[in-house]
Amino acid sequence: MTDTPDEVGTTKTLKLGVSRPDLPITDLPTPEEVFGVRRLGPKELFKYALGPSLIALGISIGSGEWLLGPQAVGQFGFEGVGWVIVVSAVLQTLYNIECSRYVMATGEVPVVGWGRVPPGWFLWVPLSVFIVLFSFIVGGWAASAGQGLYALVHGEIAPDGAEEPRIWAIVLLVVVFLIAAGARRVSRALELANWLMIGTILIGLLALCVFIVPLGLWWEGIRGFVTPAAPPEGISATQLGGLAGFTALASGLNWYVMGHYRDKGYGMGHKVGYIAGLRSERVRVxxxxxxxxxxxxxxALWKRWYRLLLTDMWGIFFVGAMIGMLLPTILMARAVELSGQEVTQENVPTFVATALDAEYGRFMFYVALILGVLILFTTQLGIFEAMVRVTTDAAHATSPRLRGLLEGDPRRFYYPFMLLLLVIIGVILHFALPVSLVQWSANMSNLGALIFPFMLMYLNSKLPRPARPRPWHYVILVLNFLFFGFFFVNFIADFIGDPLVTF
Structure with missing residues (x-):
């Protein structure tokens, strides 16, 4: 069992916001205490402390990095596209740090923290859950991975309208359920799965790119990332918005993954508990x-935890997102050169595999397909679990009656809801092309940038003084609002009529 408020050992509290209980005040734990080591050296850092950003990175690599980024580069080239990727990744990494700041300082995941923002939880908590579900429930990554699995099994690309790829997509969702159910601590199981899969993905992509991508294309890709330029003629702001929204993670909705810092035990998260797997004893959250x-x-302890957060975010998430975007985009650009064909929403999940098959044979076809399926599966793994986690945390935190029914064990909500969501996504998969589903999710993620940066400013400004942001952090949050918010407003204008900007 984890501590209850009465067991924290203090009567002192901090009032933070509205409509939620005051926060008991007690000492931060040390990293050594949390991770069970005598000293947190480089070995212990990688073995025990780093990891939550890997879950976010696993989601990142399969959305912007494997689908939307390569599609944009395959159609329009690097110039005018690459710099959008870098700006988005920098802004999102800084935004992630601000979201995680709140988690470390209070032990509350963001969806619970939003309930402290006026007028209160009765507005912000249900609305936040709705936005996350509405944005990600479409299941585009599972559908795209299903196309890859069909090709692996049959040795050919699925025909238009085929049912079997959707069946494979549902099978992958079942695998996510089994991973969560078989864990002792769900977050740790996701970390280990992502360590294995992301390592395999990046090594495999690097080997492919070294083998088939000429140096000139490597340089063109790198130069496109660091050279600001006008968007290429013919690209729509909606396409750019999808690319910006899902480069690195999910722009304004990134907070929905940052709750893993609580389950990892970062800062005050160690005092609050975590969602356990079915193999574990009951853990009270x-x-x-x-x-x-x-x-x-x-x-002094806060500074140590904050340095760990920065190391995790910049050293793993940002670097991984940049490498994860560069390699697939130059690979796609090379595939376009080899095939002489156009990249479309219909063929982007298997385009590289098809091009390599024609040029290098079956072995490269299967290598590219396996990498593609792994990339898209890591994304669906993180997104599917996160939707369940956000809903569970929100319901558990705001409903005393539900907590009574659950008898203090959130798993009794978490796993049944995961099965329900699996059925719903399985139905939705039948209604649209996989990449159009992902593009929808990306632009809906930009909606979050119009709302949550300002809520985060309110919450973080009321944290204990050592944890409060510096003034320039608020500027970064405003830039997130302006950059990603523009793309969402354009998306809505495009959806109902004409886009605000055309190129």
Whole structure:
């Protein structure tokens, strides 16, 4: 069992926002205490401390990096597209850090923290859950991976309208359920799965690119990333918005994955609990958070936790996202050169495999398909679980009656809801092309940039003084609002009539 508020050992509390309980105040744990080591050296850092950003990176690589980025580059080239990728990745990494700041300082996941923003939880918590589900429930990554699995099994691309790829997509969702059910701690199982799959993906992509991509194309890709230029003629702002929204992660909705820092035990997350797997004993998750006092001891501990967060985000998430975008895009550009064909929404999930098959034979066809399926599966793994996690955390935190029914065990909601969501996504998969589903999700993610950066400013400004952001952090949040918010407004204008901008 984890601590309850009465067991925190203090009567001091901090009032933070509205409509939620005050936060009990107690000391931050040390990283050594949380991770069970005598000293947190480089070996222990990689073995125990780093990892939550890997779950976010696994989601990232399969959306913008494998589908939308390569599609845009395959159609329009690197110039005018690459710099959008870099700007998006930098802004999103900084936004992720601000979301995780709140989690570390209070132990509350963002969907629970939003309930502290006026007018209160009765507006923001249900709305936040709805936006996440509405954005990601379409299941485009599973559908795209299903196309790859069909090709692996049959040795050919699925015909238009084929049912079997959708069946394979549902099978992959079942695999996600089994991974979560078989874990002792769900977050840790996702980390280990992503360590294995992302390592395989990046090594495989690097080997492919070294083998088939000429140096000139490598340089063109790198130069496109660092050279600001006008968007290429013919690309729509909706396409750019999808690329911006799903480069790195999910723009304004990135917060839906940052709750893994609580389950990892970062900062005050260690005091609040985590969602356990079915193989574990029951672990109580507190319905409200805990925070720390402003004294020299806790100031020093906060700095240590914050450095760990920065290492995880910049060293793994940002670097991985940049490599994960560069390699697939130059690979796609080379595939376009080899095939002389056009990349479309219909063929992008298997375009590289088809081009390599024609040029290098069956072996390269299967290598590209396997990498594609792994990439898209890591994304669906993280997104599917996160939708369930956000809904579980929100319901558990805001409903005393539900907590009574669950008897303090959120797993009793988590796993049945995961099965229900699996059925719903299985139905939705039949209604649109996989990549159009992903593009829809990406632009809906930009909606979050119009809302959540300002809510984050409110919450983080009320944290204990050592944890509060510096003034330039607020500027970054406003830039997220302006950059991603523009693309969402354009998406809506395009959806109902004419886009705001055409190129």
């Amino acid at each position: 507190l319905p409200s958070g805990v925070t720390f006092p402003d004294d020299p001891k806790n100031q």
